[in-house]
Amino acid sequence: MHLRPLNKQNKRPVNTQQILEIYRLLPWFRGKLRIGKKLFGSYINKREPLHFTAHGGIEYSIPNTLENLGMELLINGVYEQDIVRFLQAQVPDGAVYFDIGANIGSLGLPVVKLKSNVRYYGFEASPMVFEYLQKNFEQNGILHFQLFNKLVHQNDAQLMKFYESELYGKSSLAPTYTSDYIEVDSVSLDGFCRQQAIKKIDWMKVDVQGFELYVFEGMQQMLKEKNVENILFEFEAWADEQAGVEIGAAQSLLQEWGYCLYGLDGKRLENNKRNACTMIWAKPNV
Numbered sequence: 001m002h003l004r005p006l007n008k009q010n011k012r013p014v015n016t017q018q019i020l021e022i023y024r025l026l027p028w029f030r031g032k033l034r035i036g037k038k039l040f041g042s043y044i045n046k047r048e049p050l051h052f053t054a055h056g057g058i059e060y061s062i063p064n065t066l067e068n069l070g071m072e073l074l075i076n077g078v079y080e081q082d083i084v085r086f087l088q089a090q091v092p093d094g095a096v097y098f099d100i101g102a103n104i105g106s107l108g109l110p111v112v113k114l115k116s117n118v119r120y121y122g123f124e125a126s127p128m129v130f131e132y133l134q135k136n137f138e139q140n141g142i143l144h145f146q147l148f149n150k151l152v153h154q155n156d157a158q159l160m161k162f163y164e165s166e167l168y169g170k171s172s173l174a175p176t177y178t179s180d181y182i183e184v185d186s187v188s189l190d191g192f193c194r195q196q197a198i199k200k201i202d203w204m205k206v207d208v209q210g211f212e213l214y215v216f217e218g219m220q221q222m223l224k225e226k227n228v229e230n231i232l233f234e235f236e237a238w239a240d241e242q243a244g245v246e247i248g249a250a251q252s253l254l255q256e257w258g259y260c261l262y263g264l265d266g267k268r269l270e271n272n273k274r275n276a277c278t279m280i281w282a283k284p285n286v
Contacts, residue, residue, distance in 0.1 A: 016040065024055065024077035033068075036075030041065075047166070049132075054078060058109050061135050062168075063128065069106060069169040079106040083232070083279055086264050087205070090230070093117045095202035098189070100152045100215055103129055103169060105136045107205055112142050119144045125151035125184050126164050126171045152208070153186040154218040160186055172209035174242045188218035201228045210239030212250040223257050231259070231282040251280065260285045 020040060026032070050070070051061045055077035062070040072079045084107065091097055093115040099108045102122035112118045122137075122145065124130045130149040137145050151160055151173075164171045165178040175181070193201075201222065206212050212233050222228050233250065240247045251261055261269045262281040269280065 020052070020074070021077075023075065028076065028081065033071060033075055037071065040075065050074070056110055056113050058113055059136070059139050060104065060106075060109075061132055061139070062104055063132060064166060064168075067167045067169050069103065073106060078110065082264065083107060084110045087111050087203075087232070088114055091115065091118060091203045095119070096198065096200065097121070098201050098204040099123065100189075100204065101125075101207040101209075102133055102147070103207075104132045107207075109136060109140060109142070112145065113140060116143055120146070122147045123150055123152050123187070125149070125162050126168065127182070127184075128164060129168045129171065132168075148187070149184075150187040151184045152189060152215050152218065153211070154188060154214045155186060156188050156191045158186040159183045170209070172242070173211050174209065174244075176209070176242050189215070190219045190221045193219070193222055199227060203230045204228055204232070206231065206233040208234075210236070210241070210243030210245065213240075213243075213245050213253060216250055216253055220257070223254070223259070226258065226284040229283065233280055233282065234278060235280050236278060254282050258285050259283060 023036060023039070046065045049061060049063055050065055051059065052074060053059050054073055060073055062073065065071050065074060069079055078084055087107065088111055091111050094117045096119045097111065099120065099122045102108055102124045105122065108120060108122055112120050120142070122133060124133050124147070127149055130147070134147055137147065151162060153160065160173065160183065161181045162171065162173060162184045163175045163178050163181045167177055170177045206215050208215060216223060219228070231254070235248070235251065237247045240249065255261065259282040262283065263269055264279060264281060
């Protein structure tokens with residue numbers, strides 16, 4: 001659905017999509033989302049699906065605008081702009097790109113839309129969110145992609161509780177935001193890569209709300225043999241605590257298996273500075 005409110009003075013529709021596009025062009029400033037909500041929020045039924053065109057001509061369908069991910073896409077035209085720019089600059093055309101916790105495609109579509117020969121593998125555990133992920137890839141005419149409604153974890157074919165929230169950027173294996181759960185099937189990346197005859201992953205993004213450790217444990221063969229060249233993963237101490245793992249456990253595991261840790265600026269992370277980072281770039285130690 002496109003946003004087209006009624007102008008009360010002349011009863012003619014005002015093209016809010018055009019107004020939004022102009023607003024998105026403004027440089028980012030503190031309060032942009034808050035002001036944008038006031039400017040455009042009255043035209044949106046926040047619990048209904050929404051369709052709009054964002055930066056790069058990417059069409060998004062989202063479940064609702066309650067979740068910050070959706071509001072940021074709608075108002076700013078891009079979600080987590082620094083990370084998107086990093087991936088667009090670093091992922092080469094033709095790369096094999098794994099997106100673990102793909103959500104609606106907000107950190108995948110800006111890469112594959114720009115670089116059409118990237119081979120994209122997206123994994124999303126939530127069946128509800130997965131429907132939007134599929135729709136977004138199909139409606140944007142992406143050429144090389146495979147999507148899987150699977151929970152990436154240590155082992156294959158395990159039926160696991162997954163807490164699915166209408167705040168679709170926050171669904172998780174932990175009941176942090178909701179007590180409602182469904183059961184989903186798991187997949188390990190070692191098993192998946194063997195089945196798909198994938199020998200190397202050029203880039204992998206992992207964002208699974210503190211459960212990154214289990215993703216890595218499920219691909220120890222690929223990692224120990226250094227068949228994953230670049231990993232970008234989220235780290236937040238509170239998420240590790242909610243997942244019931246030691247804070248920084250995923251980082252320590254990667255280091256144990258021969259990976260070095262960097263910030264998005266390419267500077268190597270010191271142990272005492274890790275807690276200041278939300279996204280970590282891991283590469284094999286050479």
